[in-house]
Amino acid sequence: MEECLAGVQNQPISDIIKVPRTDPIYNCHGYLTKVPVGAIIPFINHYSKPTEKVADIFAGSGMTGIAAVMSGRDVELSDISVLGQHIAQGYLAKVTPQELTKAAKSVVSKTRKKFGHYYQTIREEDGTDIELVRTIWSFVYACPKCGYELIFYDHVMLPEAERKDVCPECDTKFSRRTWNGGSDIPVKVVVKGVQGKQIEQDIQEIDFQNINDAKAEDILSKVPSLSIDPEREMYSRSGLKNRGLTETKKFFSARNAIILTELWDNISKIEEERIRKKLQFAFTAILPRASRRYQWSKQRPLNAQNQTYYISPVYFEWNVFELFLRKVNAAKKSDDVIYNSSDVFGDIEHGNARYSLASADLLEHLDSDSIDYIFTDPPFGSNIFYSDMSLFHEAWIGQTTDNANEAVIHTCGKKKVNAAVRYGELLKGAFKEAYRVLKPGKYMSVVFGNSKGNVWSLVLTALREAGFDSVPDHIAILDKGQRSVKGLSSGSESVVTVDLIMTVHKPTDKAAGESNVKWRQAEPEELIEAAIFDAENGDAKNPSYVYAHILREAIKRHLLVDNLHLSDVLIALRKAGYSVDPKTGKLSSPN
Structure with missing residues (x-):
């Protein structure tokens, strides 16, 4: 950490970053898997100086850009997402409240x-x-036997004691899957x-x-x-x-x-x-x-x-x-946080922030050794398909994301074949480009979360093969809170509710970055057993925390986790007598 900034070594980064998704910026516009600005700013302040240049090569909706602007840094954002660029430019369009209201x-x-x-x-x-x-x-559902039309609203509004899941005319069992949907x-x-x-x-x-x-x-x-x-x-x-x-x-x-x-x-x-950009936003x-x-x-x-x-x-x-008028008011609250947090704010085209449409594995708009720090949040494997969901908004924007190089693992259709290999190659290409544009001796922080150990191994391998030091400089757990019912179960449906932020170092001398450290496959049972033992200290708030602790410990010990899955952690926790509160998602200790 010797090359960190003067003046920022006294601001250590916590091992657990807990920033809820409730601030005015985060809630102003929806985009999948955003990282709250409050979680990014500590890393920018720690790994870069004011006036230095920050980048995000998987920029999404531009949260890193906002955090950089608020911290007084220049920032280069890039992504293939047309919607992401639209949202970021909307966030950063400077409009007075009076102009926007009018x-x-x-x-x-x-x-x-x-x-x-x-x-x-x-x-x-x-x-x-x-x-x-x-x-x-x-x-409205039609009974396949007699044609009776059941209005679903009327059905669910009945008191539970009166609700019968059968056709009131012929007693055919009601099923949303088998009954035909009408208008x-x-x-x-x-x-x-x-x-x-x-x-x-x-x-x-x-x-x-x-x-x-x-x-x-x-x-x-x-x-x-x-x-x-x-x-x-x-x-x-x-x-x-x-x-x-x-x-x-x-x-x-x-x-x-x-x-x-x-x-x-x-x-x-x-x-x-x-004004047009802000209202379109x-x-x-x-x-x-x-x-x-x-x-x-x-x-x-x-x-x-x-x-x-x-x-x-x-x-x-x-x-x-x-x-629309409620969202305009939300935009004013978001602007207030951004504008009042810093005296440094420039126009999106000519000032502190620039957003380029570019694949992360081909950053032609950035020179080699030109970036002082990278904070980025790549797509999480097969969890989310950004370009598919962005069609809903991009129909109005008038431009569509080219998804040929989208870093995702397909699970359906023709693209399913060799999807994991392709995903790994895309990540490797992206990290090689990150290595190229980052100045020697500087750092990159990568946010990642996935329930499958083999996907984590793909990420770690891609970072090493790109040239970064094999041992991360820092690994933090990112807890953004969880609002969905699905997520509260924290793994019952293979959902990870906390991520890791791994910060890796680009050596000053490429040869110095080469490591003789040998990575070997972990024994999942041993890691899980140790993590459950540590859970007795009250550190593990939910199954995802336990899973994240296991991953962090494995990475520190140069262990690959191909054979680990979140479901393994859940099974082990149940066997150890732990349960998950269905309302809070928190772990309950064995009696």
């Missing part, structure tokens, strides 16, 4: 004047004409009541009329859309063919599609680029919620799943104007 109100006013009547309804409480907040829609129908409307609180009311004739009239609008032919083709991983994973959801526009109701199209058109006519941020992917539950909205194209059997159709 522009947002203007485009909403123009759009509402033309198509706002589609949200008009009548409040049952007092007969007042009012704009609805949202509509609840339900799937979705609206079942409830939510409005602001007389007392100001939101209330539900039954669908009225005016609601049906507005829904039907919207379906006849000519503007529907102009709704931006992209095909989700069969060769896409998410085509198979999300079962899109069965429900005819092979185009992105089919995920929107007719009236929301109309209003979104008109709103996007009005935003795109704004001449001032920075706010617009794309609401797309999942403005679509049929916004899940309903009895207790509260469940939001939209970002990793799949899933539509829940009961879902929301939300008022686009309300969503």
Whole structure:
């Protein structure tokens, strides 16, 4: 660590970085697997000086760029993701709150004047004409034996004691898999009541009329859309063919599609680029919620799943104007954190940050030995397919990510063949480019998380073969918190809820970086046993913590973990008497 900055050695990096995903920047725009800015800043401050140049070669939505700008560093961002570039440029577009408010109100006013009547309804409480907040829609399932149509919303709203999972006409067992799905129908409307609180009311004739009239609008032919083709991983994973959801526009109701199209058109006519970028940023941020992917539950909205194209059997159709204006306010809060954290802020094109569309294994826009520090977050193997999910937003942006060199492991279709080998080669190429552009003696931090040990071995091998020192300079556990029900089980579905941040060193002399250290395969049982023993100290909050501790210990001891899987850890914990609280995801010690 001798080559770390003067003045920053007194700011050691913790072995556990815990930064919740609740800050205004993180929540302003959705993007898969973001690292919170607060987790990146300590590394930038530790491994680089103010005014030095930072880079992120898997930049995604630009969190490293924001952290660098806030820390007074120049930053070079690059990724193949068109959506990622769009989001980062939106974050970094400097607009005053007054300018943003004025522009947002203007485009909403123009759009509402033309198509706002589609949200008009009548409040049952007092007969007042009012704009609805949202509509609840339900799937309708047809009994395969007698044709009886079951409205799923009515079914789940029955008291549990009265709910029977059979057809009320012929007693055929109800199954969402085997009963044919009919047309979705609206079942409830939510409005602001007389007392100001939101209330539900039954669908009225005016609601049906507005829904039907919207379906006849000519503007529907102009709704931006992209095909989700069969060769896409998410085509198979999300079962899109069965429900005819092979185009992105089919995920929107007719009236929301109309209003979104008109709103996007009005935003795109704004001449001032920075204001236009910021409003387009706010617009794309609401797309999942403005679509049929916004899940309903009895207790509260469940939001939209970002990793799949899933539509829940009961879902929301939300008022686009309300969503957009709320997101504009969120953008102002995000800007406030960025602008007030530093006196150093430059324009995206000419100042501190630049975002280039480039594959991580071909960084032609960067000179050799030109970067002082790299912080990057590569895709996690087969977990998420960024380019497939980005189609939903990129249809509106008007440019599509070239996914030929996407660093993912395919599990479906033709690309499944040799997918792991291809993934390893892409990572190796990316790390070699990182080695090339990084100055000698400098550092790169890599965020990574995966439930499969063989994927971890691919990463470690790629780093070594790229030329970095074989022993990481620092390994930290990154805990971003966990909000999803799936993640709370912390591994019951092969989900890892904490990641590792490995910082590796580029030697000043390439020969000096060559190591005679021999890596050997670990004995998973031995590592797991030791980790469970350590769990008695209360350090392991959930199974993912135990798994991360095992990985960190293995890397420090030059052990490969090809034969380790998160499920092995879960089984061992259960055998040792541990259980996982289904509400908190935390480990409970054996009695």
